[in-house]
Amino acid sequence: MAGKLIVFEGVEGCGKTTQMQMTGEWLRSLGVAVVTTREPGGTELGVKLRRLLLEKTEGETIADRTELLLYAADRAQHVEADLKPNLKQGKIILCDRFVDSTIAYQGYGRGLDMHLIHQLNQIATGGLESDITLWFDLDAEVGLKRKRRSGEIADRIEQEEITFHLRVQQGYAEIAASQPQRVKKIDASLAPELVQKQIQEVLTNNLQF
Numbered sequence: 001m002a003g004k005l006i007v008f009e010g011v012e013g014c015g016k017t018t019q020m021q022m023t024g025e026w027l028r029s030l031g032v033a034v035v036t037t038r039e040p041g042g043t044e045l046g047v048k049l050r051r052l053l054l055e056k057t058e059g060e061t062i063a064d065r066t067e068l069l070l071y072a073a074d075r076a077q078h079v080e081a082d083l084k085p086n087l088k089q090g091k092i093i094l095c096d097r098f099v100d101s102t103i104a105y106q107g108y109g110r111g112l113d114m115h116l117i118h119q120l121n122q123i124a125t126g127g128l129e130s131d132i133t134l135w136f137d138l139d140a141e142v143g144l145k146r147k148r149r150s151g152e153i154a155d156r157i158e159q160e161e162i163t164f165h166l167r168v169q170q171g172y173a174e175i176a177a178s179q180p181q182r183v184k185k186i187d188a189s190l191a192p193e194l195v196q197k198q199i200q201e202v203l204t205n206n207l208q209f
């Protein structure tokens with residue numbers, strides 16, 4: 001059986017991590033070979049890049065284009081060292097964030113040139129696309145409140161002003177509207193069990209396991 005790349009996307013605190021875990025358990029119970037990974041940080045190099053990207057440090061700020069290139073570097077390594085080999089082995093990959101995060105955060109959020117972002121995404125992925133992307137539709141303010149309640153220290157991007165997060169949210173809505181075949185909307189405002197039910201329906205209807 002050919003491997004499949006299933007991507008989980010959305011604003012901060014939309015519940016991706018929780019749902020990836022539940023989805024992995026569900027698929028394994030069906031006898032499916034599943035691996036989970038994330039961006040940034042899905043490879044050894046990526047773990048180091050993730051720290052550089054998300055740690056809030058004093059002093060020099062990361063310029064927007066530098067940030068874009070670091071996410072692209074993380075992705076290029078992830079595709080070559082992790083995603084392609086696992087797909088070749090027929091695995092079902094659950095991936096926390098992929099190219100649409102760059103469009104939403106660096107494109108809509110930071111306002112960087114979309115043409116440049118699409119070119120960089122193409123270079124980083126070598127043309128690899130998700131089989132399906134689950135977009136966790138949630139109000140950005142609700143997601144940030146959830147994160148605050150969890151007690152985790154806010155990372156560099158979470159600390160951006162609310163207008164940034166609202167632009168990211170709008171970005172996801174536009175991405176989903178423009179690619180309805182690949183990007184499926186999940187109502188992430190519901191209780192975890194109800195969110196999981198939607199995911200199982202979408203995956204059952206769109207992929208063959």
Ligand code: T5A
Pocket residue numbers: 010011012013014015016017018019039040054071096097098099101102103105106146147149150157158188189190191192195
């Ligand atoms: N980024 C990434 C870019 O800018 N460009 C890029 O190209 C890429 C790849 C990555 C950061 O990097 C940026 C985006 C991000 O800022 P991340 O680890 O993906 O960081 O960060 P988050 O999106 O914030 O992921 P989190 O793991 O922090 O949040 P999740 O996974 O969305 O949410 P989760 O499951 O951890 O849940 C958050 C809290 O909500 C509760 C949970 O218990 C938890 O406390 N919760 C719910 N509460 C109520 N109802 C539900 N249904 C709930 N589900 C979970």
